[in-house]
Amino acid sequence: MIRVVVQETPIDLAAEFALAEAEDAGAVATFTGLVRGDDGVTELALEHYPGATERALEALCAEAVARWTLAKAAVVHRVGPMVPGDRVVFVATTARHRGAALEACAFLIDRLKTGAPFWKRERRGGDARWVEARESDDAAAARWG
């Protein structure tokens, strides 16, 4: 089962966890990305490409489900303005065994960094700038072949 949501509202972890655990699959791995406030960022805004984003995330989830025989892959991504501490992205993978769930979770977060059309703009006080793509993200995505 695949669950992909792109939303402007806060990510509800309790609800997402309940969905992930409902699969009776033994192992649930999750990754949550939060807006960091430790480098002076006061606001993070995410723009996306409606339609294309969901298609890209669904394709990544389908690849993960097939490659690791997952019971479930879920990606919930927030867009719009956020503040430090807000959840930006939540990934959950459910499988019979832990290795599959953990690897697939790492795969999804690495690949969605470079393979889904999201753009981040950081605001520090009065100064706003678009975040540059990082080579380390390309390298992380590339290791999955």
Add this chain to the structure above:
Amino acid sequence: MIRVVVQETPIDLAAEFALAEAEDAGAVATFTGLVRGDDGVTELALEHYPGATERALEALCAEAVARWTLAKAAVVHRVGPMVPGDRVVFVATTARHRGAALEACAFLIDRLKTGAPFWKRERRGGDARWVEARESDDAAAARWG
């Protein structure tokens, strides 16, 4: 920060997640192990070595925090009788970057399978038996050196 709890009561994910996110660290990885009911198990009982268990888990968390520069490592392990769907173990790691959080989470769950004194007994109807140690668990733990 290290959080180790061995408890007979159900694991409260919402409370554990709130603690993990309170670190303002950007990346939170979790693993949850659930009792599977798909192979006829009607009850899973976990026995442990009080005192030694907590010491072993704290040592594993300290190793993970040092090796991956984590903001936090948490292991919450349930003991006593459980039924399918119940959470057996919850691991959370919090770090500045996702790679560290994900790797440390996998390390902790692999190592606690072989390095902490827990013993599982499965009941299928009227038949109860102690679970045998698996070589695949030893192999998974060994890959962390």
Add this chain to the structure above:
Amino acid sequence: MAIEILYFAWVREAIGQGSERVDPPADVTTVAGLVDWLALRGGGYATAFEHRERLRAAVDQAFVPLDTAIAGAREIAIFPPVTGG
């Protein structure tokens, strides 16, 4: 051949709008050619498209290299490298 063009992030900001319909001449056959043709308008277009190596594109919502042909495309998006997650 009218095509819907979408712009995102700083490409959108420089151009001043998120989408428009354009009807390029017949000798514009690839995404790169479309970018060249739009850049001729100057102003925000010239700014947005100044550094071609910083541009990425999608044709009908599929990521593609800039030398991809645009024959038959209904929707073309031009944007910076993605920075999600």
Add this chain to the structure above:
Amino acid sequence: MAIEILYFAWVREAIGQGSERVDPPADVTTVAGLVDWLALRGGGYATAFEHRERLRAAVDQAFVPLDTAIAGAREIAIFPPVTGG
């Protein structure tokens, strides 16, 4: 030299108790020696300790090989390979 011995899982079940205090003779110097000495009691002890390769041990709550010396130990635990998580 009185030592607290703890048993877990099927070792505990076979022996019929989770802990006891014992006072082994002076020629019992290692965990393996202690196991040999206890097995001489027969019954549940002989059953629990029949397959030595299936036994693990801790001395004062630290995991150790069975050939570890027990001089000065306050608490020794004997149990099967762990199966947690």
